[in-house]
Amino acid sequence: MxxxxxxxxxxxxxxxxxxxxxxxxxxxxxxxxxxxxxxxxxxxxxxxxxxxxxxxxxxxxxxxxxxxxxxxxxxxxxxxxxxxxxxxxxxxxxxxxxxxxxxxxxxxxxxxxxxxxxxxxxxxxxxxxxxxxxxxxxxxxxxxxxxxxxxxxxxxxxxxxxxxxxxxxxxxxSWVRHTPYECKFWCEATSLQCLFYACLCVRYDSVCLLRLINHVIKHFMVLQFMSIYIKGF
Structure with missing residues (x-):
């Protein structure tokens, strides 16, 4: 080479x-x-x-x-x-x-x-x-x-x-900062998994971080809705 x-x-x-x-x-x-x-x-x-x-x-x-x-x-x-x-x-x-x-x-x-x-x-x-x-x-x-x-x-x-x-x-x-597999893992895992993995991986970039934040927000919004729904009973 x-x-x-x-x-x-x-x-x-x-x-x-x-x-x-x-x-x-x-x-x-x-x-x-x-x-x-x-x-x-x-x-x-x-x-x-x-x-x-x-x-x-x-x-x-x-x-x-x-x-x-x-x-x-x-x-x-x-x-x-x-x-x-x-x-x-x-x-x-x-x-x-x-x-x-x-x-x-x-x-x-x-x-x-x-x-x-x-x-x-x-x-x-x-x-x-x-x-x-x-x-x-x-x-x-x-x-x-x-x-x-x-x-x-x-x-x-x-x-x-x-x-x-x-x-x-x-x-x-072009993707050494993060592999597609890592981004896929972050976007599909639960918020706890995402946060834990993000804390351990020192190479995250802004794109992956935004995906992570977006996923965590969506996850907690679902949990909040479920808790309100359950309390209604």
Missing amino acids: TKVEELRKIEFGHSFPRHGLRLLYWFARLVDRDANRALDLDFDPGTEHFGFHLYPNNRLALPDTRGHPDVFYYVVGNVNGPKSYQLPVYVVQDFLNAKTLHSYHRYWGLDFDNGNRDRIIVRVRGTSLEAVYVAAHFYPSNEYDLSHVYEISSGLLSRIGSSGLDEFLSGAS
């Missing part, structure tokens, strides 16, 4: 609470570009900082590096792992909010089990970054959706890293 707009065509990081776009933005800001325009990391991913760990590439979905003992694949993005606390809040917040709701998901009619799917895979030689891919992890196995692995060009990575977060999210997805 060479353009931000191309990210709109894939599922990576779009539906709540998936975090891929924010993860990609964080990683792009982490990468250094030297005088020769080569990409470098200022840390060794082999130390498992930020939750980086080896990606085995057993099924050879990515270019084979077995003839290059100094080249490795690493993967990052598990926001439920022991090193996830090292990731910035804006990357993990939606998943944490969803995790708060997890024990209630049967009641709410929501399924957040796939919220922790997005990953970034990098190919490195020492700290030199040779390639970057976005991918999806299958929960709860250790397998990856190899039909949806996309390489991110160095130019795109640089453009993402030089932009602001809101600017990038706006270009990468």
Whole structure:
């Protein structure tokens, strides 16, 4: 991929609470570009900082590096792992909010089990970054959706890293602030569910908020009418 707009065509990081776009933005800001325009990391991913760990590439979905003992694949993005606390809040917040709701998901009619799917895979030689891919992890196995692995060009990575977060999210997805499913949930759930979910979700925008307020007003008007009707008996 060479353009931000191309990210709109894939599922990576779009539906709540998936975090891929924010993860990609964080990683792009982490990468250094030297005088020769080569990409470098200022840390060794082999130390498992930020939750980086080896990606085995057993099924050879990515270019084979077995003839290059100094080249490795690493993967990052598990926001439920022991090193996830090292990731910035804006990357993990939606998943944490969803995790708060997890024990209630049967009641709410929501399924957040796939919220922790997005990953970034990098190919490195020492700290030199040779390639970057976005991918999806299958929960709860250790397998990856190899039909949806996309390489991110160095130019795109640089453009993402030089932009602001809101600017990038706006270009990468026209609805990243809220998915249609979230708006549907807000508009069709009861007022208590709406208010509870709105308090937990930090990404609501003005359109969804107006829909929420409108729904709550209608809901309480119905309750008020019913209470008056019952009292009439």
